[in-house]
Amino acid sequence: MTLSADDLTEGLSRVLARVGMEAPAELERLTGGATMESWRFSSGGEAFVLRRAPSLEFMADRPFGHDTEAAVIRAAKAAGVTAPEVIAELQPEDGIGSGFVMRALPGTADPKVILQFDEADALLREAAQDLARIHSLTRDDVPAAVPVMDYRAAIADLRAQFEEAGGDRPIIALGLKWMEDNCPEACEPVLNHGDYRLGNLLTEEGHLTGVLDWELAHFGDRHEDLAFGCMAVWRFARYDRPALGLGSLEDYFAAYEAESGCTVDPARFRYWLIHRTVWWALGCLKMAQIWRSGEDRMLERVVISRRTSEQELDLLMLLEEDAPSVEKLRHVYPPSSLECLGGEADMGEIAEAVSEWLATIKGQLSGHDRFQLAVARNALGMIQREREYFPLGTDQETAQAVLSGVLSLYEPGQLQSLREQALQKAMADVPKYPALAMALKKWSPKEEDLG
Template sequence: MGDASKAQLLEGLTRVCARAGLDVPHGLNRLTGGATMESWHFFSGESGFVLRRAPSLEFMEGRPFGHDVESAVIRAAGVAGVTAPRVMAELEPDDGIGSGFIMQELPGTPNPKEILEFAGGDALLKDAARDLARIHSLKPGDVPEAVPVMDYREAIAELRAQFEEAGGDRPIIALGLKWMEDNCPEPCDPALIHGDYRMGNLLAEPGKLTGVLDWELAHFGDPHEDLAFGCMAVWRFHRYDRPALGLGSLEDYFAAYEAESGRTVDQERFRYWLIHRTVWWALGCLRMAKIWRSGEDRMLERVVISRRTSEQELDLLMLLEEDAPEEERAERVSLPAVPIHAGEATDGELAIAVYDWLGTVKDRFEGHDKFQYAVARNALGMISRYNEAAIPAFENAPLAQRILGGEAGLSDPGLLSELREAILATIMQDVPKYPALEVARQKWTQQT
């Protein structure tokens, strides 16, 4: 619960609700998910509300702006017609429960698996395009000055610094960084960017968008960044076949956005931001391990997300290889061999045994604990599949540095095949059910 117990949260919430003219809060329960901020649901009278809160005050250090600015951005978005939640009040230091704000509960579900199975996906896609266009209608002056304006080149430099800090040893990420340096577009007139516009941060009912959540990454920049981020393979979940938010085609999404915004989507800029944000999230995943090690936030989900970096590296290589020579793309690679064990139980088999046992006590968990239970089983699955010998070139600092220096690239004979084998071996251990893996296996191997 971060730096406050449930009783302390209720005590602090009582002060916040009184300030907002609301009744005494009750029924406080933590919502599932939340890799960065905590979300708590509660009632005031018969109405539902959500507390959005940092897991600790220290967690807010170094961020471009605080929750007071985030709530102001949400209010401005609401004025622009975005389906945004109504912010009721911000937390204050005297409340004693950290940094955050409370907002009115909206109808609908944020669960991507449910949303992507709804009927009327085409209508929902149009709603998403509409709200994104309205977000992009906001200009500097509509929101507090603390909302930053992105400098594209500076953003690349910051990502490169993160890469070096994380070891500088992932050749696929190095390829992405070098490509970004070579292909960075010229700045455009800055529009307000949500920064995290994707499934997981959208509330929906069948055929209807009901809310846009999580505005902590808002900034001014290129609208194509928002368009691309939601279309990344990772945010399409099990609907890899629907490239626009997991809901439909890019053609339909772009047409709806153009009709609402009056802008024309530039395919080259869209591809740039698709690659940029894939690198961004790959490094974000890697950083989760650093946060956990530092003690800043010891949430179990952080270490598991760090091992999902391989998802982004797979997606990144599939994007970048479009620029490789045809003869390199035509080469096929082999899948790693599955080791066969004899004798005493291996570390992986011990992990499987605990994984299986946890499956027998699933019904004992509820709420956020049930979510953490699922994360724990994922962690054990990763341990059970680990095979160091199957990753020949995945962590290779000398190769990564040659790539960054322009001394190596996908035109080098055999490099693409080497990286394909490495990422296949890695992701088959980390996230074997990742939908893009099956696509890559069919594309890169002899499998039919």
């Protein structure tokens, strides 16, 4: 449900009164958050955060409700995790939907700021230790509604999502087929945070101060949690630091093993790195459907849907390790943009003009509106570059052949073709994505090859 700030303030006053707190003041929506809304406010001179679903309908297909999420956070905090303190859950009579109120924690979750800290190795150790404490929680510690992952069922669900989205992305199909062929045997499940990465870790002066966003908590393989934050997309500008963008995998694993008493299995880690990359690729695709349905018309939804190209690029770089050497040696030539023709302005130039105008009003906006302006300019940039590069990426015939096992990376020229498609799509959608520069360097011919 879409509510005004006044409606939220009124409903939030009812929530706070129920736990003996003063009415909220200085209510402000925080930036970011691909699924849930976050609102910061003060009460009695202290800072709090309201975490809320954009609509009640949005919660219908979630694995559990906010009451369960709040209970998981409370259990984690009791186990020594740097989790926030939950103050109160929203009730239907409050009239402001589904969610809960937490005490605000110090620090920032902004990866750009965090990655500038000098003591990244200390933060990496603290993150590994906190993750180990999360994994120490048992099914008796949290509500029964927290699900246990069935690996094969999870793959089947992802494949169903793929087919529903058109079944026409060969690189994602390649990932799904690899998962089906390489799914590990189930192990003793531990509580997974489900979204443990930069962006959900609060830090201050180089130290961990909070772990946020527990909506994807479930029981499963500990390697899934370890791998998720190490995906290239969550390393942000530090592609060179494979562990959370903060350091080496060796240091990350050593700190985790020391705290948990468990040994990290590199093969299981790689499986879950690929699994979660496919998972997020399909999650990005789904954002467009959420927007089309009218369930949530937030601009960010359609822009995130185009980040599928990031995951396809990352996925191909992970999967090509298994390709024959002769195929990996085939180079690709980066696509070049088309020169603008004369005459009337085309759609790319119109998008560029609108983007330039939006930049002139940036100073008039603040908070979430300023964030949305940046998202809008990103969207316009995608339109502009799509015209320049004619991005590919959808090919149902090839995708289905991969899923059926007819095509693989052993097919001569297949890896080269997928590399070309991945580069073309990423250059149109996310030209500043750090992994793109690495792929261009890795896949393009060297000077000695050209000479």
